[in-house]
Amino acid sequence: MNDATSLQRRLGLGLTLGVTLLWLVATTVTTLVVEHTLNKTLDSALEETSQRILSLAVVEIFNRESSDLLQQVASLRPHEEYITYLVRGADGIPLLISHDVDLSVFPETPQLGLRSTATHRLYGTSAVSDTFFIEVAEPLTYRRRATREMLTMLLLPLVVLVPLSLIGIWWFVRHSLGGLLAYRRALEARNAGDLSPVEAKRLPKELVPVAEAVDQLLARLRRALEAERSFTANSAHELRTPLAAALAQVQRLRREAPPGPLHDRAGRIEASLRDLSRLSEKLMQLAKAESGGLLAEAPRDVLPIVTHVVDDFRRTFEARLELSLPEEEQVVSSIDPDALAILLRNLIENALKHGQQDQPVEVVLSNEGVLRVINAGTVVPAEDLARLMDRFTRANTRAGGSGLGLAIAHAIAEGSGASLTLSSPAVGRRDGFEASLWLPL
Template identity: 40%
Template sequence: MSVKSRSIAKQLILWLSGALFLFWLLAVGLGVSVMREEFGEIFDSSLQETAERLVPLVVDDLYLREDTTTPRKLTALRGSVPDEYLTYQVRDADGRVLMHSHNVTPDPYPAPLTPGFWEDESRRIFTVSAVSSSLFVQVADSLDHRQEAALEGMTALLMPILVLLPISIAAIWWIVRRALLPVDRLRAEIAMKDSGNLSPVELDDLPQEIQPISQSVNVLLQRLTSALEAERELTANSAHELRTPIAGARAQVEVLLEELPEGSAREHAKRADGALRRLAALNEKLLQLSRAEAGIGAGRETNDLVPIVDMMVDEFNRSGPLKGRIRYHRGTDDHLHWPADPDAFAIVLRNLIENAGLHGLGEAPIDVFVEDGQSVRVSNASPALSDAELSQLRQRFARGNDRAPGSGLGLAIADRLVTQMGASLVLSCRSRNGRDHVFHATVQFGEPAA
């Protein structure tokens, strides 16, 4: 079960943006709460001041009137004004309305005739008494007015979020990406390390928090390099040391074969000779593997690889078990220029041709194609192979389902060297006529790096 990787930068951006948004909402909520309280004090002060200033004016006006039995409605000095929120009434001690503003009905307010503030669901009323509590002036303010003022204040605080939040997210993204840039560089450097690139991580400007990671990686790479070098030296030295005794044993067995008459002893000697031949071939592959692990594939200068193909095809066609079986296909003016080591490319081609000879069907011919500036392909008749089997052939000591002799190292060595050259080894098996299959091993070259 695969675990989906998470990005530190993405998490930081999301969490910081979310925290910023929540803190802003909290600040707006506290601001609105304070505004409502302050607005209430301001409106109450205005309400009280208006009522107290109306008292002397109302008393003088009422005492100048003769008829006080019907409520008097004051006429507005201006036309209809939609935003008039304050209304007032003048009532006597019995609760009758003696005078009221033009924007309120003559029905008395539900507020009691008690000096001070009173509030219901729609209005806040301030009552003040005059003339020994025989007259009462009541000034009312609409609560919708107060709610509207608080709502407009809250909207004024929330509106900047629509503009500032995207800008803040962009700023957070830029800051986080810039802060994590050393981490990305370290990740890229570590990702480049493999058995062919074990050079130390050289990043001197890393932050203090991740410098120990770089140092630990370098220590690990140094220990791994030492272990691989020891393994390569052991393989190469062992193979070199085995060459001489294997060659001497083969010579002794060949002399013995010449001296022994036909019989069981001679058959045993033949089997011993075959075993020594297989051991010599395996020893040769181990030498090639040690050279491949040493990274000899990449060349310092660009070479034309077509003459090497010519030489290898001619060598196999002149002698050995594949004599006369190789068909060579190339144009007279074909060239294949690539920065690859000639000896390494010769090892690759030798392994591909030997693999085709060992695992091909019967005595079927082997085709070698050179495509000008693009690829070298070795093809042979083969049993059907699935994609999984083709992928497995690149591994060391991996072999197909046939019983042909071989060490299982040829394609692994070729794949390793081709990768060092900056090219790719493409393995495929295709049907030729609905029954027979053809195995293709293609060294695919791309455009060389500048």
């Protein structure tokens, strides 16, 4: 999902690109139309000019003393001549030329009609029964310059239009998608345990059914989880009293029974009741882990909690624990203290139960808020390691247990926004097992 493209960005860039492409297409079509019209107009002017000049040239030639002499029209004042002309007789001899003419532009023999060379646009016509011919030449550079200037004037607005279009379209799209963006932020701000209805305001009409379907799905999921948690908690709670009473009776029976089969059977029953009592306690912890409320109202220092849990294990179970605390005076986290205590207890119990008995269990808390529980032992295969945080899943071990300890720890970590990872072998070792918890800030 991190690679998904923003709808706002997609619409903004798409609409801006579309406007730009449409402008370019319109500019191209306009340029072609105007260029065609311009050429048609200039060709018409070229024809008109040649016919006017030829009529005057014929009169001028007839009024000469010698009609076969070449005469060049003088310029009244200095100027750049856009159109040059050449008047010739029937034998092709030049009779009259403009003042700034380049004879190499014209062909050796007169040609009638419009035509183009690599550099000029030419028009030729005749008069007096094809006795006199005139050819008028106009450089193509002027037409090309006019086309370029027109194209520049049409494209120049794009320099301002594209940024303004991008800003305007971006603002309009963001304003139009304001409800959708608010809905997205409301979803992003939620933690995994928040299943309350999502507040949806100003959503587009097309997305309202989606929001309603999400709320209905969350409601169904919330009811299903509440029913499951309620059943788990109530079952464990209701079992606690009869289990305690049965355990007390079995302990009394065991003390009163003489050595023999009855005493041994009472011992096995007592062990089974203790396992069942521990399972009931684990189920209550799992219900709490999945019930939400795993974050404290304000961040608290976790050092006292970690120290208390480790000292309690040392005192109650005479456990082989080594505690390493950071140099900082406190490590602050937003996780609920009771939830952290339950999580740490399960990690330590798992390490003591499945670790190598003659090696200590290390509990390490770093300045960055990383809590690590490390025990020595054989390496857990990767396929078993990937399933250890599932409920009632146990690796290939002879140690007792319900398979709920790591599942409870994982549920608390996930519900509080922490990150729990399992490693085997332990980091920096060739054997052992390590559970690392990144506490939420």
